[in-house]
Amino acid sequence: MPKNKILVSGNEAIAQGALQAGCSFYAGYPITPQNEIIAYMAKHMEQAGGAFIQAESELAAINMVYGGSAAGARSMTSSSSPGVSLMQEGISYIAGSQLPAVIVNIMRGGPGLGNIAPTQSDYFQATRGGGHGDYHLIVLAPGSVQEAYDLTQTSFELADKYRIPVMILGDGILGQMMEPVQLSSKKIAANTIKNWALTGCLGRKPNITKSFYLREGALEEFNLKLQKSYELIRKKEERYEGLFLADAKVILVAYGTMARIAKSAIMQLRSQGKKVGLIRPITLWPFPQAPLNVKNKKLKYLVVEMSYGQMLEDVKLAVGGRNKIEFLGRSGGGVPSEEAMIGKIKKLL
Amino acid sequence: MIERIIIAGSGGQGVMLLGKVIAEAAMRQGNYVTYLPAYGPEVRGGTSHCMVTISDQEVGSPYIAKADALIILNNPSLERFKGKVKNNGLLILNSSLAKSDNISKVKILQFPFTDIAIKLGNVKVANMVALGSYLAVKKIIQTKNMIEVFKFMAPAGNARILEINEMALAEGERLAHG
The missing domain is CATH 3.40.50.970 (Thiamin diphosphate (ThDP)-binding fold, Pyr/PP domains)
Known part of the structure; x- marks a missing residue:
C-alpha cells in the first residue's frame, strides 16, 4: 500500500x-x-x-x-x-x-x-x-x-x-x-x-x-x-499536455473529462497504427497558443467538447485558418463517445 | 490488462459501496483505477449503478461503453445494462431478484445472493456475496486485499459487521468455485 x-x-x-x-x-x-x-x-x-x-x-x-x-x-x-x-x-x-x-x-x-x-x-x-x-x-x-x-x-x-x-x-x-x-x-x-x-x-x-x-x-x-x-x-x-504530437496527422483538442475519453480513442487508434495525437489545454485562459501554431498545413484538428463549440473558437483563433478543423460536440447531458471520435478521425485520416 | 466493470442494482443494495471496495482494493494492489458513480436522482427501488475500470496503465475514459463484467443485483438493472457487456463477457447475476432469460453470448454466473445474505443474517451483504463470486472468477483482486479494505472501511468497534461481510465474501467465492 x-x-x-x-x-x-x-x-x-x-x-x-x-x-x-x-x-x-x-x-x-x-x-x-x-x-x-x-x-x-x-x-x-x-x-x-x-x-x-x-x-x-x-x-x-x-x-x-x-x-x-x-x-x-x-x-x-x-x-x-x-x-x-x-x-x-x-x-x-x-x-x-x-x-x-x-x-x-x-x-x-x-x-x-x-x-x-x-x-x-x-x-x-x-x-x-x-x-x-x-x-x-x-x-x-x-x-x-x-x-x-x-x-x-x-x-x-x-x-x-x-x-x-x-x-x-x-x-x-x-x-x-x-x-x-x-x-x-x-x-x-x-x-x-x-x-x-x-x-x-x-x-x-x-x-x-x-x-x-x-x-x-x-x-x-x-x-x-x-x-x-x-x-x-x-x-x-500557458499550460497544456501534448500526446503523440511529433508524428500525428490528426490532433484531437479536448480538455477535462473529454480529454480522458479522447485518450482512450487515441490509444485504440494508435494500436491500429493510426497517427493521432492529443492537445489537452490545462489553462483555458490563457489558452495555449504554441502547440497550435505549427507550419504543417496538412495537419488536421478535431475539437471535442461537451458543448456545441465554445473552445472551438479559441482553437480557430490559435490556428488562424492554416489548418482544417472539425468539431464533435454534445451538450445537455450527452457525452461524445470514444466510438464517435474514432468515426470522425477515420474520416479525416 | 484492462478490466471494465459495471455494477447495477436498486438504490439501497450497496451498489456504490461494492464499486468503491473494488476500486480501493485495486489501488492498494498498485493498479490504476477509476470509479464513476451515477449521481443522478437515484432512489430506493429504482436503478443505481457505477462503473469501475482497473488497469496496469493509466485509465483514459472513466465511462464504460462495453464492460468486461456486469454485476447485476435486480431485474430493472438487468434490463437496462444487459446490452452493455462484451461478447463472451461475464454476467454475475442475483437470481433472487432477476431472471436471465433471453441472454446469449455471455458467460452467466447466477446465484440467489439476496436469499444467501438473508440466511447469513443480513440482507445488506448480498452485494458482498456477489463480490465473492466475481473475485473467484476474475482473480484480478486478491481476497486478502479485499479483506484489508473491509477492515479499512468498516466502522471501528463493530466486529460483527466485519465478520458478516467476510462470511458473505467467502460464501460467494465458494459458490463460484462450485
Whole structure:
C-alpha cells in the first residue's frame, strides 16, 4: 500500500488541495454536482484553523470571499453553473479590485436551471470574464482527480502571485469520479506578503480596496494596468499536455473529462497504427497558443467538447485558418463517445 | 490488462459501496483505477449503478461503453445494462431478484445472493456475496486485499459487521468455485 495515497472523488480532492494550500476562508452555497466540496470544507475547515460559512445564497458567498480576500486570507468558493452565474457580479468586483480568490465551477447542464448532468458549456463564461468589464480569470481545467488536487494548490499560488481570481473549471464527471491521489506531504505556506491587504492600519497608511474610479482617466489607467498583468500571464502561464504530437496527422483538442475519453480513442487508434495525437489545454485562459501554431498545413484538428463549440473558437483563433478543423460536440447531458471520435478521425485520416 | 466493470442494482443494495471496495482494493494492489458513480436522482427501488475500470496503465475514459463484467443485483438493472457487456463477457447475476432469460453470448454466473445474505443474517451483504463470486472468477483482486479494505472501511468497534461481510465474501467465492 503506497504511502499517502487515497481513493477520493474529484470534489473532495479539490477541497483537500485547498486546505493543503492554506485556504483559510471558504464560503459557499450547496448545489449538485459539487456538494462534496462544501461538505468537506464544513467538516474540516475549523480543524485547519480557518473559517467556513454556509452562506444564504451564492451572491452572499462570493461577496464574503471578496471580503475574506481583501482581509488577506486565502479565500475560496465553489458552485455549479447556475450558482456561478449568480456570482458573476461579485467576480467582476474581485477582478476589478485586483484581489486573489479561487472559484470552483463543477459544471452542469444549462441554460437556466438545466440539469445535473456533466457538461462543458460554461467555457465562454469562464474564459471571457463572465461578468461586466474588461477582465479575465485564470482558468484551470483538471483532467484527473490527481490533477484536481494539484491544480487547486497551484490556483492559490497563481491567484496571489498575479492578484487575480482563478477559476477551476471541471464537469460533473470529474467532480464525482474517484481515483487514487498521491497527497503531498508538505503544506504550502501562504507566504506571499500582502502589503495591500486590509489588516488594520495602526501605524501605517491605510490601504484601499475598490473597483470604483470616477476621476477622469483613472479607470482607463487602471484597465491598462490590468491588461499589462494579463499580458504577463499570457506569456508565462500557458499550460497544456501534448500526446503523440511529433508524428500525428490528426490532433484531437479536448480538455477535462473529454480529454480522458479522447485518450482512450487515441490509444485504440494508435494500436491500429493510426497517427493521432492529443492537445489537452490545462489553462483555458490563457489558452495555449504554441502547440497550435505549427507550419504543417496538412495537419488536421478535431475539437471535442461537451458543448456545441465554445473552445472551438479559441482553437480557430490559435490556428488562424492554416489548418482544417472539425468539431464533435454534445451538450445537455450527452457525452461524445470514444466510438464517435474514432468515426470522425477515420474520416479525416 | 484492462478490466471494465459495471455494477447495477436498486438504490439501497450497496451498489456504490461494492464499486468503491473494488476500486480501493485495486489501488492498494498498485493498479490504476477509476470509479464513476451515477449521481443522478437515484432512489430506493429504482436503478443505481457505477462503473469501475482497473488497469496496469493509466485509465483514459472513466465511462464504460462495453464492460468486461456486469454485476447485476435486480431485474430493472438487468434490463437496462444487459446490452452493455462484451461478447463472451461475464454476467454475475442475483437470481433472487432477476431472471436471465433471453441472454446469449455471455458467460452467466447466477446465484440467489439476496436469499444467501438473508440466511447469513443480513440482507445488506448480498452485494458482498456477489463480490465473492466475481473475485473467484476474475482473480484480478486478491481476497486478502479485499479483506484489508473491509477492515479499512468498516466502522471501528463493530466486529460483527466485519465478520458478516467476510462470511458473505467467502460464501460467494465458494459458490463460484462450485
